[in-house]
Amino acid sequence: MKISVKKYDRYMLFSLKGKLDALATKEFQQKLIGEWSDHLLCLILDLQEIEYLSSAGLRVMLSTYKRLQGRSGALILCNLQPSSLETMRFTGFLGAFPRYDSVEKAKKICEKLVRQQRYLQNWKNVETVRFHEGRFRVMTAEEDKCTAEIIGDIEELL
Numbered sequence: 177m178k179i180s181v182k183k184y185d186r187y188m189l190f191s192l193k194g195k196l197d198a199l200a201t202k203e204f205q206q207k208l209i210g211e212w213s214d215h216l217l218c219l220i221l222d223l224q225e226i227e228y229l230s231s232a233g234l235r236v237m238l239s240t241y242k243r244l245q246g247r248s249g250a251l252i253l254c255n256l257q258p259s260s261l262e263t264m265r266f267t268g269f270l271g272a273f274p275r276y277d278s279v280e281k282a283k284k285i286c287e288k289l290v291r292q293q294r295y296l297q298n299w300k301n302v303e304t305v306r307f308h309e310g311r312f313r314v315m316t317a318e319e320d321k322c323t324a325e326i327i328g329d330i331e332e333l334l
Contacts, residue, residue, distance in 0.1 A: 177192065177193065177194035177195060177196065177200035177203060177204065178192070178193040178194055179191070179192055179193075179203070179204060179207050180193075181207070181211055183211075184283070184286070184287075185287075185290060186215050186216060186217040186218065186286075186290045186293070187216065187217055187218035187219065187220065187283075187286040187287075187289075187290060188211060188216065188218075188219055188220070189220045189222060189279065189282075189283070190207070190208075190219065190220065190221050190222065191222040191224075191225070192204070192221065192222065192223055192225065192226050193225035193226070194225070194226070194227060195226070195227050195228040195230075196226055196228065196229050196230060196232075196233035197228060197230045197232070197233070198230055198232045200233075201230065201232040201233050201235075201236055204233065204236055205236050208236070208240060216244070216249070217244070217247065217248075217249040217250075217286070217289060217290055217293055218244070218249050218250050218251075218252065218285070218286035218289050218290065219240060219244060219249075219250075219251050219252070220252045220253075220254060220279065220282040220283065220286060221237070221251070221252070221253050221254070222254050222255050222279050222282075223253060223254070223255055223256050223257065223260055224254075224255030224257065226256075226257060226260055227257075227259070228259065229259070229260040229263045229264070230263075231263075231267060234263070234264070234267060234269055237251060237253075237269075237273065238269070238272070241272070241273060248293065249289065250274060250285070250286070250289055251273055251274075252273065252274045252275070252276060252282045252285060252286065253273050253274070253275045253276075254275065254276045254277065254278060254279055254281070254282045255277065255278070255279070256275060
């Protein structure tokens with residue numbers, strides 16, 4: 177099996193090629209351990225060139241998923257081939273992991289997660305605007321259109 181790794185700000189992309197069988201799973205797990213960082217928040221697995229996915233490979237994915245969930249992170253799968261989808265469906269793992277049809281979509285999710293974590297870590301430093309009835313904090317979440325949720329009567333804010 178061939179494994180290539182690209183590192184980004186608090187997330188990584190693993191592109192896998194070949195068979196993720198019992199033998200290759202050991203190599204995959206060792207590569208994960210070697211690349212793991214305390215700051216890792218998100219891991220993308222590009223499975224476009226995976227010909228075969230074994231239950232051993234799924235176990236490594238599940239243990240990695242649990243480690244990342246423990247730090248409010250994510251394991252994202254992308255470009256799953258029909259045989260891998262069938263294995264995941266058969267074993268009951270199909271709904272366990274977020275899946276996307278492109279690396280770019282998965283990267284956007286990881287980048288959003290990294291931004292959210294930064295905001296949460298710096299929550300006390302975010303500017304607070306006070307009104308007579310309360311206060312609110314303004315944070316940039318996306319570069320695209322954003323929405324605001326107002327709880328209560330809008331006239332009280334105006």
